[in-house]
Amino acid sequence: MSQPTSPRTRLRPDQRRAQLLDLGVGLLATRSLDELTIDLLAEEAGISRGLLYHYFGNKHAFHEAVVRRAVDDLVEQTAPPAGGEPLDRLLASMSAYVDYVAANHEGYTSILKAAQGGNEALRGLYDEALASLTDRIFTEDAQGELIADTPAARMVVRAWAAMVEQLVLGWVEDPTTMTRDQLLATVTGSLPAVVSLG
Amino acid sequence: MSQPTSPRTRLRPDQRRAQLLDLGVGLLATRSLDELTIDLLAEEAGISRGLLYHYFGNKHAFHEAVVRRAVDDLVEQTAPPAGGEPLDRLLASMSAYVDYVAANHEGYTSILKAAQGGNEALRGLYDEALASLTDRIFTEDAQGELIADTPAARMVVRAWAAMVEQLVLGWVEDPTTMTRDQLLATVTGSLPAVVSLG
Secondary structure (H helix, E strand, O other): OOOOOOOOOOOOHHHHHHHHHHHHHHHHHOOOOOOOOHHHHHHHHOOOHHHHHHHHOOHHHHHHHHHHHHHHHHHHHOOOOOOOOHHHHHHHHHHHHHHHHHHOHHHHHHHHHHHHOOOHHHHHHHHHHHHHHHHHHHHOOOOOOOOOOOHHHHHHHHHHHHHHHHHHHHHHHOOOOOOHHHHHHHHHHHHHHHHOOO | OOOOOOOOOOOOHHHHHHHHHHHHHHHHHOOOOOOOOHHHHHHHHOOOHHHHHHHHOOHHHHHHHHHHHHHHHHHHHOOOOOOOOHHHHHHHHHHHHHHHHHHOHHHHHHHHHHHHOOOHHHHHHHHHHHHHHHHHHHHOOOOOOOOOOOHHHHHHHHHHHHHHHHHHHHHHHOOOOOOHHHHHHHHHHHHHHHHOOO
């Protein structure tokens, strides 16, 4: 990384692969997994299908690599800010989640469908992401200011996450039902509210 | 229905079909859809596979008929009592739902998986059931004592139902996480709590 490089010819293989994954993730935002073909990526990247197979092996491995990258992006983009009140930090995280789902709706719903529909590799990636996002609620709130870390609270947070996903997807599909602020107040405020009921 | 009939020989075809469906629903309680084969039903009913094909056409139609009957049972068994406070009636309905999921766990999860996994007929039945159960929240509370009927509340109730399903399935799979009363307090109390946040 000591000198600027030509984007087309000077990249190392791992850098080129990462660049192609970025391109794939970008294409997935507004397309379903089924539409994200090796042909499309080859055309968009201006390289041969053969070279893509060289990097990713086959279509399934390509899809897995793209989804793994998309999941990493989601977890990273929704990380709460370092400081502040627990509920404000959760609100910031939820706000970023809403933005992510809005910007990547096609890809998000197609990954969800594939994960639920028996694609074991994508199911594993989806479950990993869900575990990261819900575990983070507890690690980010290690003092238990918002919710105490108990098996019951862990189970409720998993269920709350299902509600949040459904509500945010519903809102992105029809944003006239409530304002973005109402949505954020609902998904954020519901966490302590629901956990406190048990 | 004017006289008692022998259960094996005097039933009309529609009665015999209904009886076979009852048997299928009962078998599905502790088995997945995949395990609910025409062979199994034939063996349990003591009749020929040929006769079962005569009643149901093929395995998919048989599964659809059984799931339709199971869904009708679920909606009927979880109907709230006629009188009482709205929250008490919801509690009674949720209590029946918990019992239903506990008694029919294998079949319930396999129907859910099939519906999510792209079986369009079962998806349709699942969506119908979900719509019946969530619409009923509003028709049973026509005065809006518990929640006012707005597009936002409808969307939140759909998302709340996803949380309830996830939480009840999680609890049935590991009932040590909280007491049944804690579960019921959470799923019931969360409805007005979450709707009020938006």
